[in-house]
Amino acid sequence: MNKQFSMFGIALLILIVLTSVILGLAAGPTNPLTWLLVAFLISIPFIHKKMAKRTYIEWEDSYSVGLNSIDLQHKKLINLINQLQTAVDYSTGEEFEREALNDVLDYTKTHFTHEEGLLEQHGYPELEPHKAEHLRMIKYIEVTIAKYEKDPDSSINNALDFLKQWLINHINGTDKQYSSFMLEKGAQ
Numbered sequence: 001m002n003k004q005f006s007m008f009g010i011a012l013l014i015l016i017v018l019t020s021v022i023l024g025l026a027a028g029p030t031n032p033l034t035w036l037l038v039a040f041l042i043s044i045p046f047i048h049k050k051m052a053k054r055t056y057i058e059w060e061d062s063y064s065v066g067l068n069s070i071d072l073q074h075k076k077l078i079n080l081i082n083q084l085q086t087a088v089d090y091s092t093g094e095e096f097e098r099e100a101l102n103d104v105l106d107y108t109k110t111h112f113t114h115e116e117g118l119l120e121q122h123g124y125p126e127l128e129p130h131k132a133e134h135l136r137m138i139k140y141i142e143v144t145i146a147k148y149e150k151d152p153d154s155s156i157n158n159a160l161d162f163l164k165q166w167l168i169n170h171i172n173g174t175d176k177q178y179s180s181f182m183l184e185k186g187a188q
């Protein structure tokens, strides 16, 4: 469904319910349907929060790789992916989506450069396969941006699902593999 249309549909539904409640209360507060609609209106923020939790990534302590600088960068990457999700959810327009997507790409590159530099500095033996995994991710984001330019609506949600899944899997899998080695080397 078109994003703008679905946001418009939700806003229209809330407006209809709100009008029904006002008319219901004005006619006399005894109608149970009016109170049912009041309960629905009150529950909207809770429903919204629950739905948002499913789409946004929340940092968990279990994601820590034990190195402060890396954890901070992973948190920032999560924030940037969440910002992209916000841009898509609230239909802020293609300009903002494109900017958010480019921010994800730029900061992913920054993070990979920092992480690889730190691993190299401490002589991490699995650096090359780790670098190759990073390179595949960069390529994926670049291809996604190219697809986005051609067909924004259909490519962005797939990209978001992939980015979220990839980041958490990479942190919990490939990144965590260096934790004990790097901590033993005194990295922070």
Ligand SMILES: [Fe+2]
Pocket: 115, 130, 134, 170, 174, 175
């Ligand atoms: Fe990594």
Ligand SMILES: [Fe+2]
Pocket: 070, 074, 111, 115, 171, 175
């Ligand atoms: Fe990382």
